[in-house]
Amino acid sequence: MSITSNCMIVNLSLGMWSGYRLDKAASREVTTNAGAAADAARVNKHLVDKKHLQPIVTAASQVRQHFYEKTLPWKDNGDRVLTRMLYVPFIEEHGKLVREFRNAVNHFIGTDYPQAISQAEFRMGTLFNSDDYPSADDLRHRFYVALDIDAVSEANDFRVALDSDQVDEIRENMETAMKQRLGNAMREVWTRLADTLGHFAEKMGDEKAIFRDSTVANLLELIDILPGLNVIDDENLTAIHANLHHIFTGYEPKELRKFPEIRKNAASEAQRILDEMQGFMSAFGQAA
Structure with missing residues (x-):
């Protein structure tokens, strides 16, 4: 797999309004009454009930996990690397999850937030300050999801006007960095596979263990x-x-729950493949 023609670089930006606000006056009061240093405690107010933001x-979390x-x-x-093979299903699922995120934001701003503000004076007591609450328009800009997509840079693309020796050195550094990043990427693939397969083998190997469908x-x-x-077409x-x-x-x-022999065979096969993986994973500095 050619890394430059079959892969792209993606970066996810995800913004959230925390719903917290530092109350400096309350913080001073707490530390003063306790005879403590000014920086010994901080009072962070929960401006809205956490259930509204959940x-x-x-x-x-689902957007980030999928990414x-x-x-x-x-x-x-x-920056993360995404292969062309996974691009279409990735974008389709990403778009679906982003729409769910925006729907949740719209519901919060249109329904829960106005109610929370109207209840805040009672809920917050003397901690209430109307200035703590941003306007709906301001709040909307604090929730966002952005996906940046870029090409994979190749050492041969480096064209800055420098002495040839300097350019060669920079290109060599770029190539070394590229190899290291590819190694890190593949190390994660092997680790993810070992963890998932290992968990499966463990659950299947214990007949009394309860396992989830997941x-x-x-x-x-x-x-x-x-x-x-498999960004490097590892054989x-x-x-x-x-x-x-x-x-x-x-x-x-x-079937795995109903038939012990099928479950036992699945555990055995999973462990066999895990054992085979040990030598392959060592090439990336990882042990199964």
């Missing part, structure tokens, strides 16, 4: 997207994926 928090599940690490500034669903979903996460990962797809596709939680 739907937005949940929707934001991290379908992408791989790239830079420490939040134990199976998470493994099957990862198997489904694994080719799209070992391709072989592991083929093995996983052949063995586990079609497993249903109800």
Whole structure:
């Protein structure tokens, strides 16, 4: 897989209004009455009941979780790598989750927030200050989701006018950084696979263990997207994926609960593949 032609860099920005406000006067009163230093305590007011913001928090968490599940690490500034293979399903699901986030925001601003303000003086007592509450228009701008998409930069694209030796050195540094980022990305793929498969093997291996449907669903979903996460066309990962797809596709939680032999076989196969992965993962500085 050509990293420049088959991958892109994505960065997620997600803004939230916390619903908190520092009360400096109340903070001074608390520390003064306690005979404490001025910076010993801070009084943060909950301007609205947390239950009103929970739907937005949940929707934001789902946007963020989906973003991290379908992408791989790239830079420490939040940049992640997304493959062309996963782009269309990623964008479709991302758009759906963003709409749910915005619907939750609209409901809060249109319904819950006005009610919270009208109840605030009673709820907050002497801590109430109407200036703490932003207008609806101002509040709307504090909730946002933005997805930035960019191309993967290649060392050969570096064209700044410098001495040839300096350009060569910079290109070499860019190539080294690229290899390191690809290594980090693949390390996450192997780690994610080992964690998910390991959890599955553990639950299936204990006949008395109660497992959720998500134990199976998470493994099957990862198997489904694994080719799209293989940013360097790692032959070992391709072989592991083929093995996983052949063995586990079609497993249903109800069958694993009902038939001990199927469950035992699933645990055995999962552990066998985990053992096979150990050597492959060591190449990325990771142990299964």
